[in-house]
Amino acid sequence: MVSLPSLLPCILLALFLWALPGWLLARRLGQGRTAALALAPALGWATQTPAALAVAHLFGLSPVVIIGSAALVSLCALALPRTRDEAAFPLSALVFAGLLALVPMLGVLPKVTADGAIALASPIYDHAKIILIDEIAQNRAIPPANPVFGAGGAAGTVAYYYLWHFGAAELALLSGAQGWAADAAATWFTGFAALALVAGLAFRLNPSLSAPFLALLAASAGSLRPVLAALFGGARVDHVLEPASGLAGLLYQTSWSPHHVSSATACVIAVLLMARLRAGRCAGEATVLAGLIGLAAAAAFGSSLWVGGVTFALAGTAAALVLGLSPPPVGRLRFLAALAGAALVALALVAPLLMAQIHAAAARGSGMPVQMVPFPVLGPGWPQALRAVLDPLSYGLVLLPVEFPGVLFAGVVGFALVFTGRVAGRAEQQTARALGALVIVALAVSAALQSTVGENNDLGWRAVLPAVLVLAAFAGAALAAALSRAVETTRARTGLALLAAGLALIAIGLPDTLALARRNIAGEQSADGRTFASDPALWQAVRRHVGPQVRIASNPARLEKLTPWPINLSWALLSRRRSCFGGEEMALAFAPLSASARTDAAALFGRVFAGMGTAEDVATLRRTFGCDGIVVTPQDGAWTADPFVSSALYRLAEEKDGRWRIYVAREAAP
Structure with missing residues (x-):
């Protein structure tokens, strides 16, 4: 069974394997020494894991392939021009992100009760795929055999989007730990990488010491449902609104499905790389960036068909169009050509998994995997005919404010501040436009499309994740701007009003977060x-x-x-x-x-x-x-x-x- 001694080596290996190459790349992408640390975990994971999987397809999985892939990604940094940006990102924000990431990790670990029994938290149900991590680490066959079923006992193939589990298997193989320990470590790293990305992006938009911390607070806020239930009664809330589902905040989704969260971080990384590509002037730099974008897109798809496949196919295209059509016209053709090359790289990398999923879908005979169905919002207290009309409007006006109070209001204000030039510079404005397209399309996909492959609407639940990451960063930038204005005599009233409203919305979302933490720490005792x-x-x-x-x-x-x-x-x-x-x-x-x-x-x-x-x-x-x-x-x-x-x-x-x-x-x- 997983233990702390088996967990710590996996965490350290994750930082070495992913954060170190990511830091070397981020340093060449205009980030200061400390600011690069915030981008490093997500950037390193989004480039090393698809590179290692591709190499393992050719030579098999081994420690040499794993370490060699990390070294290969690190060498890409040498092909990028040096840039200078020495803004001092507060390292304590990374410590805060690491502590917050313990909440989802604790949901994976077993808890020993006073009578010697084991209690498990509910998210462990979705971590049953740990068996796939053990399969990859033990047998080292790529693509991996299907650990759940093989006709006549054959090895079979895995059509599930398994790149996140492949990354966890890298940790298990290098450390000798069991899959459960590697899964717990990878869950912590996923939460840390997502939160660090939020903090780093907030600091990039508003380089103040408070922006990363405020962004992390916004990202950690949960749903308003516990507060609404306390005020009006849970039965009445469930009568007015559909019951809570997997469409939830960042810490909740990382607890249950870290692979979808990793896919969302890869989507944001890909858009940030696109923005850097659009601003570049060197053909050699464009070639390297195209390769990195292709790796990030492959990482997004390989970890989640719904986030990195369906959602990013639409939202990433929208972000690319925004960047391509933005001024100046100089470099536009090079940008589009490089993106075409990135698309080919991504397609080549995901082709084996894509073909396996197509064959599996045909074998299941389940029909179209995606349908256009509005996300259900209003509860049984509303007439069915009225719900059909109001649900599309209620998604943005009711459901999003209820489920994401910490990021929605302040995040939208942050976008407005950046677009009007009150926060961030011209380069950040162009990046913000691309991220805005990512947010709008991701929310539209969640609101209007529904997956039919499984029993749950995984597409609707997970498509919001890229938007949540970006909105949290913009919320941190907006609240930091409000804080700075609150100390100015000329704008104190406006700044205080915005700051108070943003912090109040974060505060009323924290009871849900505390309840999640309590459940993940204590687990649920059972007769078994x-x-x-x-x-x-x-x-x-x-x-x-x-x-x-x-x-x-x-x-x-x-x-x-x-x-x-x-x-x-x-x-x-x-x-x-x-x-x-x-x-x-x-x-x-x-x-x-x-x-x-x-x-x-x-x-x-x-x-x-x-x-x-x-x-x-x-x-x-x-x-x-x-x-x-x-x-x-x-x-x-x-x-x-x-x-x-x-x-x-x-x-x-x-x-x-x-x-x-x-x-x-x-x-x-x-």
Whole structure:
């Protein structure tokens, strides 16, 4: 199980692997020594991970490939011209960002209760993909095998956007840590990189000591729902508004889905690089920047189909058009040519994953993955016909102010201040226009488009993330400007009013943040917590009998009370072994199976491990699903009605007093 000693090396490796190359690049992109540190984590991750994945496709994954890719990205800095900008960014803001990033990381870690059980926070449900990190780190095959399903026991392919998990696997491979520790470290780094990017961008817009801290406060504010529930009652709020969903603030989304947040940071990095490309005058610099933009775009797509694929395809194009059409006309053709080259680089890098996703979508037969459907905002207290009319308007006028009070108002004011020249210079104004296009289109995608691949509207929930990052930075710049005006006698009243309004909105969003932190720290105790605490020994025994490329069958519903939704977390977090069917929820994301095939497989495995399986069912596990190992525990109905004990297809490899039975396939099975 993950522990602090296994976590710290991964964090240090993340800083070395991503922040160091990012700092070298940022220093050549007009950032001062300290200001470059704020941009470095996001920039380094957005360039090293897609570069390492591309090289691993050619030469396999190894420490040499990982370190060599970081060195290659670092060398790109030498091809960029030197620039001077020595504004003193406050390093304490990075410390603050690192502390805030502990909130999502703590949601991933196990908590030991007084009676020795393990409590887990709800976000761990979405971190069941840790099994993919272990698959990549152990077998080092790129593209990785599918750890959830492989027809007939074959390796299979992963159509999920797995670049973030590949980055975590780099940490696991270099440190020797398990996937759970690497996931926790990568979650912290993702939060740190996103928050540092917000602070650095705020400082770039308004180089005052207060701007980064105010931007971080704005980014950390949560929803107004707890305050509204306290004032009017939760039932009444849910009657007026749709219940809370995954469309939420930065810390919440990093807790649950850090890969989407990383994709959003890569989108913002790509737009910042576009702005630098538009302002450049050197053909050699344009070539390097085109490559970096291509890497960042590939990192965005590789970590999230919804953020880096659908959203950035539209929002990034809008940002590029804004930059291309902006004055001066000199350099416009070079800019467009370089962007075309960047698009080709990105397309080449994402082609393997894109083709895998197309094939998986065809195999699932789920139809169009995106539909134009307004985001539901108003609750059941409104007539259905009226909701259909008002929902599109309510998204911007009601939902965004409720869910993002800390960034929306002050962020819009910040944009206005930059556009009118009251904050930032001419170069920052051009960058702000491109970022404004990114924000507007990202919010429009979230409001109007809906993903249909899974059970949730991941597109609507995640498309807001680039906008949240940018708005938080502009909010910090605006509040810092208001603070400076508040001390001036001529404009004190205006500055105080803006500052008070912005801080008040941040303050009423903080109860939601504190509640998130409390849940992530304490976790949720369950009846299965004590059993889960003893499961590392079970999976250690399994690993003694089956290798990392062997597929095992275990009860997909085992310890289902560990999380609010049923999933076999024991296997996903601790086994470090492939499954022949990891459950319907995991198959929905990873397996190229139709809905009916997933349902049939779930019924088969449920029947067998409930103790109602027949000899024919056991034969199906072996021959159709390629289950070469079987794990039976007292939590399974099969413990007392064991269909494997009399099977000619399996032999008992180990039985531990009332704790587990491990079967392996007979070599000469008929």
